[in-house]
Amino acid sequence: MEEFQGPEPGRHNTSEIRSQRKWWISVFFCGFLVLTGDSLVMLLLNFYYVQNNRSENDQYQQYRGTWTQALIQNVAFPILIPLFFILPKPETVSDQTNTRHPPFLRVLLLYLSLGVLVSVYSKLYALARLYVGWGILVPAQLILTSLFSAFINRLKFNRWIIISIIFTLAADFFCAPAFSGTPTEDESYTYGIKAWLILIFPTLAFSLSLSLTQLGFERVLAKTKRYGGSNKKVFRMVLEMQIFVSFVATLICLVGLFVSGEFKELKGESERFKKGRTYYSLSLVGLALSWQVWAVGLLGLVLSVSGLFADVVHMCASPVVALLVVLAFDFKDDDFGWQRRGALLGSVLALACYFYYLHKTKKKEMAELNKRDNNSEEA
Ligand SMILES: Nc1nc2[nH]cnc2c(=O)[nH]1
Numbered sequence: 068m069e070e071f072q073g074p075e076p077g078r079h080n081t082s083e084i085r086s087q088r089k090w091w092i093s094v095f096f097c098g099f100l101v102l103t104g105d106s107l108v109m110l111l112l113n114f115y116y117v118q119n120n121r122s123e124n125d126q127y128q129q130y131r132g133t134w135t136q137a138l139i140q141n142v143a144f145p146i147l148i149p150l151f152f153i154l155p156k157p158e159t160v161s162d163q164t165n166t167r168h169p170p171f172l173r174v175l176l177l178y179l180s181l182g183v184l185v186s187v188y189s190k191l192y193a194l195a196r197l198y199v200g201w202g203i204l205v206p207a208q209l210i211l212t213s214l215f216s217a218f219i220n221r222l223k224f225n226r227w228i229i230i231s232i233i234f235t236l237a238a239d240f241f242c243a244p245a246f247s248g249t250p251t252e253d254e255s256y257t258y259g260i261k262a263w264l265i266l267i268f269p270t271l272a273f274s275l276s277l278s279l280t281q282l283g284f285e286r287v288l289a290k291t292k293r294y295g296g297s298n299k300k301v302f303r304m305v306l307e308m309q310i311f312v313s314f315v316a317t318l319i320c321l322v323g324l325f326v327s328g329e330f331k332e333l334k335g336e337s338e339r340f341k342k343g344r345t346y347y348s349l350s351l352v353g354l355a356l357s358w359q360v361w362a363v364g365l366l367g368l369v370l371s372v373s374g375l376f377a378d379v380v381h382m383c384a385s386p387v388v389a390l391l392v393v394l395a396f397d398f399k400d401d402d403f404g405w406q407r408r409g410a411l412l413g414s415v416l417a418l419a420c421y422f423y424y425l426h427k428t429k430k431k432e433m434a435e436l437n438k439r440d441n442n443s444e445e446a
Pocket residue numbers: 188189192208269270273
């Protein structure tokens with residue numbers, strides 16, 4: 068292992084130490100947001116489906132409501148707008164990009180394509196959650212994210228990343244949180260190829276969106292003049308990306324809600340809710356806000372580290388979420404047995420490996436900076 072043997076920190080070192088400290092704080096903060104968002108979303112979804120009296124619906128009806136859920140996943144983005152304006156604005160520079168496409172067009176294309184991808188995975192994820200086989204495909208998502216990261220983001224894998232992925236896959240395979248939304252007499256097997264497509268497409272879209280988001284931060288947003296055009300990453304980019312991408316996804320989900328006629332069912336849903344309309348509205352508002360917490364954390368991790376790391380943290384949340392669901396609900400056969408305890412340990416080890424790798428990388432960066440400082444002093 069490379070040791071950091073630097074001289075007394077010079078001017079560069081002090082600013083590097085400060086920027087690394089800020090970076091670690093933002094990684095932990097975004098990780099905390101993902102964990103909190105994942106937990107709140109699953110708790111509120113379970114509450115929603117328990118209260119929804121789904122067993123009184125026929126099979127067809129039990130698979131409905133997914134445009135509403137997709138809309139809820141994206142619609143609360145306006146709460147981020149004040150935050151966007153509060154955060155300090157980086158100094159703008161004259162436009163240095165001399166690409167074939169003007170930056171505005173590139174940014175527009177980026178937001179449109181990501182918005183479409185997000186709407187696809189929100190809608191299909193809502194549907195896929197209702198299918199029994201979803202738990203099997205969650206690990207497949209991480210494998211796809213790894214492949215996209217390798218090919219699109221040119222991520223270099225080393226043994227710590229690979230060990231972390233293996234622990235995450237094992238943890239997720241053995242530990243899906245209980246979910247009360249599964250139709251009572253599930254007949255998903257009768258859907259055949261359709262069910263598999265519904266399971267595979269959100270996985271693909273989610274993994275692809277993580278890699279494209281990383282590419283978008285690095286190649287498009289960091290090069291625009293409003294972010295200084297100097298490849299610097301600032302948290303404001305996360306909010307800008309989330310606001311515009313969610314705006315596009317919200318529009319698509321709204322169209323879906325109206326074209327599918329699902330909006331007519333909203334009144335019936337609110338009346339069916341066991342605890343009444345106020346709780347119905349509150350649970351949807353809570354869900355919408357929790358999704359934003361999750362998304363800001365996820366994009367923050369993509370910006371600070373990578374799409375793959377964001378997916379690892381998101382997946383490692385599963386055992387914690389499963390534990391919270393066991394504590395909060397009294398579902399039959401749902402306990403935190405040895406399998407889930409093992410999965411929790413797997414998640415902790417997966418995160419520990421990834422963090423160790425990040426720690427090593429940062430130490431190496433610092434050592435290189437020291438070396439450069441020493442060389443320039445000697446020259
Ligand atoms: N496809 C997909 N959509 C999501 N939306 C929130 N989490 C996920 C996820 O893990 N996969």
